[in-house]
Amino acid sequence: xxxxxxxxxxSLAEKFYLxxxxxGLVITWNHLKRAIFNKGIVTMQYPEQKWDANLPDWYxxxxxxxxxxxxxxxxxxxxxxxxxxxxxxITIIPMEIPSDDRWKKVEKRPEEFDIDxxxxxxxxxxxxxxxxxxxxxxxxxxxxxxxxxxxxxxxKTLYKLGGVRTGLVFKWNxxx
Amino acid sequence: xxxxxxxxxxLILNFLTTPWVFLIWTTIVKASVLLSIVLGLVSLTVYAERxxxxxxxxxxxxxxxxxxxxxxxxxxxxxxxxxxQMIADPVKLLLKENFQPASVNGFYYxxxxxxxxxxxxxxxxxxxxxxxxLGVQMTxxxxxxxxxxxxxxxxxSVYGITLxxxxxxxxxxxxxxxxxxxxxxxxxxxxxxxxxxxxMICGSINxxxxxxxxxxxxxxxxxxxxxxxxxxxxxxxxxxxxAFVAGFSWQRIALWIPLLISFVIFLVSIFAETNRLPFxxxxxxxxxxxxxxxxxxxxxxxxxxxxxxxxxIAGSGAVVSLFLGGWSFPLIPDGSHGVLWGLVNIxxxxxxxxxxxxxxxxxxxxxxxxxxxxxxKLGWLGFFPIALAxxxxxxLILAYIKH
Numbered sequence: 150x151x152x153x154x155x156x157x158x159x160s161l162a163e164k165f166y167l168x169x170x171x172x173g174l175v176i177t178w179n180h181l182k183r184a185i186f187n188k189g190i191v192t193m194q195y196p197e198q199k200w201d202a203n204l205p206d207w208y209x210x211x212x213x214x215x216x217x218x219x220x221x222x223x224x225x226x227x228x229x230x231x232x233x234x235x236x237x238x239i240t241i242i243p244m245e246i247p248s249d250d251r252w253k254k255v256e257k258r259p260e261e262f263d264i265d266x267x268x269x270x271x272x273x274x275x276x277x278x279x280x281x282x283x284x285x286x287x288x289x290x291x292x293x294x295x296x297x298x299x300x301x302x303x304x305k306t307l308y309k310l311g312g313v314r315t316g317l318v319f320k321w322n323x324x325x
Numbered sequence: 326x327x328x329x330x331x332x333x334x335x336l337i338l339n340f341l342t343t344p345w346v347f348l349i350w351t352t353i354v355k356a357s358v359l360l361s362i363v364l365g366l367v368s369l370t371v372y373a374e375r376x377x378x379x380x381x382x383x384x385x386x387x388x389x390x391x392x393x394x395x396x397x398x399x400x401x402x403x404x405x406x407x408x409x410q411m412i413a414d415p416v417k418l419l420l421k422e423n424f425q426p427a428s429v430n431g432f433y434y435x436x437x438x439x440x441x442x443x444x445x446x447x448x449x450x451x452x453x454x455x456x457x458x459l460g461v462q463m464t465x466x467x468x469x470x471x472x473x474x475x476x477x478x479x480x481x482s483v484y485g486i487t488l489x490x491x492x493x494x495x496x497x498x499x500x501x502x503x504x505x506x507x508x509x510x511x512x513x514x515x516x517x518x519x520x521x522x523x524x525m526i527c528g529s530i531n532x533x534x535x536x537x538x539x540x541x542x543x544x545x546x547x548x549x550x551x552x553x554x555x556x557x558x559x560x561x562x563x564x565x566x567x568a569f570v571a572g573f574s575w576q577r578i579a580l581w582i583p584l585l586i587s588f589v590i591f592l593v594s595i596f597a598e599t600n601r602l603p604f605x606x607x608x609x610x611x612x613x614x615x616x617x618x619x620x621x622x623x624x625x626x627x628x629x630x631x632x633x634x635x636x637x638i639a640g641s642g643a644v645v646s647l648f649l650g651g652w653s654f655p656l657i658p659d660g661s662h663g664v665l666w667g668l669v670n671i672x673x674x675x676x677x678x679x680x681x682x683x684x685x686x687x688x689x690x691x692x693x694x695x696x697x698x699x700x701x702k703l704g705w706l707g708f709f710p711i712a713l714a715x716x717x718x719x720x721l722i723l724a725y726i727k728h
Contacts, residue, residue, distance in 0.1 A: 170692060177381045177691040184380035192385040 204288050209271045211289040212264055213311030214304070215282075219319060221252055222308060223283030226259040230275035230284055238268035239275065255321055262304040266292045282317045351461050359449055359465065362675065366682075367634040368411040374686050376407065381690045421623040426493075429620060433492035438621065438628035440485030445635035447478045452642040453533045455652050455671035456660035463652070463660070463671060464533055471532035472524065475643055476517055479598065482636060483509040486600075486607060486617050489629070493620035501616030505600065505607035508700060512597035512604075515708035519590035522583050522719035523647055536651030540659065544650035545584045548577040576726045583719040588648045590708050590715075595640040597704070599633065602689035604700055641681035642674075649677055 162168050183189045193200065204210075216222050226243035244260035246253050275284045289310060294300040302310070340346055372387070379386025390409035394402050425434060451471040455463030468474060483506050490502015523545060524530050527538040539545060597604040608616030618629045645651060652670040653659070660667030695703065 173691045174687065177687060180383060181377065181381050181687070184383055189383050190385055191383055194385070 201288065208288050209273045209286045211266065211271075211287055211292050211302070211310060212269065212273075212275055212284055212307075213287045213289075214262065214307040215285055215311035215314040215317075216308060217317050217319065218313060218315045221321065222258065223281050223317070224259055224262065225255055225281050225283070226257045226262075227280065229278045229280065233274045233278045235272060235274065236268040236270050238265045238270075239263070240265075252321060259304060262307060264302045264307065265300065266294075266302055267297060267300045281320070282314075285311060285314065287311065352465060355461075355463065355465050356450075359454060360446065363446070363449060363635060363638055364631075366638055366675070366678070367631055368415060370634050370637065370682050370686075371414060371630070372408065372411050373682070374689075375410070377683065377686045378690050381687070415627060418623055418627040423623040423625060426495075426620055428494045430492040430494060433488045434620075435625070437485050437489035437492055438625045438632070440488060441482055441632035442485075442628045442635065443632075444478045444482040444485075445632060445639040448475050448639040449642065451475060451532055452639070452646055453536050453651055454642070454674045456667055458660050458664055458667035460661075462533070463667070467531070467533050469529075469531045471535075472520060472530040472647075475532075475639075476513065479636070479639070480509070480513055482632065485632070489621070490607075490617040493617070495620055497613045497615070498617045498619045501607040501609075501613045501619070504697065505617060508597060508600075508604065508606060508704075511701060511704040512594045512708075515590055515704060515712045516594040516598060518709070518712035518716065519587045519594065520647060521712075521716045522587050525716070525719055525723060526580055526584070532646050532651075536646055536653065539650045540653045542577065544653070545648045546581075546588050547650075548581045576722075579722050579726070580719070583715050583722065584648070586711065586715050588644075590712050591648065592644060594708065595644060596685070596688070597700075599636045599640050599685075601637065601685055603692045603695055605694060606697060606700060609694060637682060637685055638678060641678045641685070644681060645674065645677045649681075 180189070214222065214224050226241055228241050228243065231237075231239045231241045240261070240263045241259050242261040243257050246255055246258050252258075271286065273286050276286050287310060292300070341350065376386040376388075386407070387410045388407040389402075389404060390407050390413045391405035392403040392409065394400070425431065450465045451468060451474050453462075453464045453467075457463055486505040486509075487502045490498040490500070490505070493499070523535065526545070527535045529535060529538075596602075600607050606616075607613075608618065610616075613619070618626055621629060652674040654670075654673045657669055657673060658666050660670055
């Protein structure tokens with residue numbers, strides 16, 4: 150079905166543009182006037198003001214490693230996150246847990262765990278794939294460094310950023 | 326010895342006051358002062374553009390760059406409302422590599438930015454930017470072809486833009502250059518025709534004469550009556566009334582109507598000539614990437630930028646001199662009453678230019694871009710006939726008045 154669009158009939162004043170231009174100028178002038186006195190400005194002055202309190206729970210910031218309330222570093226170096234990582238930002242070198250360790254039953258833990266934050270795309274696949282609930286995306290978004298080496302988060306940094314997370318499934322208790 | 330020195334100074338003074346030497350050194354002083362004011366104004370305009378556009382859009386704009394005290398060992402930076410941006414922008418452009426793409430036509434590629442920048446600066450030569458200081462007229466070149474000179478020189482800048490588009494050997498600059506040449510040629514027509522009523526009324530094409538006429542008879546866009554208007558008359562109501570009644574003339578009111586039409590056409594054509602926003606088709610970012618300066622970077626790009634803003638300033642200067650009374654302002658006497666008033670007059674001129682520049686920016690963030698056919702229609706079917714008819718109307722009114 151053909152749709153006929155009715156063209157509006159313009160009056161002489163409308164054809165001359167000028168009234169419309171003037172009303173447009175009045176609108177922008179009012180915005181300018183209000184903005185000069187700091188009213189109606191929506192800009193947030195970033196480093197001084199931050200929106201951190203309003204970040205949603207599902208916010209995907211920097212990936213981190215977590216420990217739990219039992220004092221266990223969660224990662225068992227299964228390397229699934231290294232495998233799934235689309236930009237290959239994660240590098241893991243596993244090691245065997247020595248037999249005198251409290252968690253010797255786990256057998257494996259990372260010796261090195263590096264996430265290259267210049268490559269990370271914050272997709273959250275590492276968090277999804279982790280069978281041990283060891284890697285979580287936290288709300289840190291301002292990851293900066295003065296050189297490339299400073300942008301690589303090693304194991305220590307990752308555990309520090311991740312902190313302790315409670316209420317996770319505890320697989321490695323004594324009964325098992 | 327002392328006497329010898331005195332003789333020396335007397336000789337130098339004598340040499341400096343011989344007419345031709347006096348002309349040369351006053352001209353050099355005037356030119357360098359005007360040029361430095363205008364170039365400073367260019368970077369201030371770039372800052373104002375960003376700041377005012379931000380405020381109009383309810384943002385803040387550049388408000389950080391100031392004096393970096395933390396770099397110098399201080400505790401806190403001084404922000405200065407972001408005025409450091411005026412220096413930071415050119416420094417950034419200066420430090421960039423002046424890169425020439427492989428496929429461009431080298432000679433014209435380098436020539437084009439200079440051709441864009443030079444004409445607006447040459448236009449400044451004839452603008453009367455002040456009355457007089459110590460009897461020296463504040464115009465660099467007081468020539469009798471003032472208005473013609475402005476049109477002749479300002480139409481040269483189209484070469485720069487067209488050459489830039491062509492020499493870049495790339496489709497977007499090419500389209501921008503072509504658009505620019507047709508647009509500027511079309512609008513030069515209405516620009517020239519809209520000034521003719523002014524020239525007919527003032528009876529001269531020397532810009533100094535036009536400004537003097539406005540000093541005596543009121544600005545062309547505002548028929549107030551300056552005769553008898555002074556600070557003392559403001560204090561005495563009867564004198565003020567007398568000045569009002571004595572200065573009033575219906576001829577001036579009758580001439581006001583064609584002059585207002587001229588003013589609107591001239592102003593809009595200046596927008597088109599300087600490629601400002603309702604008519605910025607040559608550099609339409611959304612369609613043509615960057616238009617004619619797409620392939621340019623570093624100082625070459627800065628020259629285009631400088632040329633564009635200098636053209637805005639020169640155009641505003643022309644509007645101010647032709648229609649807005651030049652350096653004159655009600656109740657402010659001219660430079661023959663003292664050096665201070667001469668300086669105030671220069672200040673008034675640049676204040677008017679700044680107000681017009683603010684208007685340029687204000688319009689830019691209000692009105693969307695014209696379509697190309699609308700632009701041509703407005704120029705050829707709108708302004709051209711109206712400006713032409715306006716000349717005849719003015720001629721009829723003048724003939725009736727003189728009778």
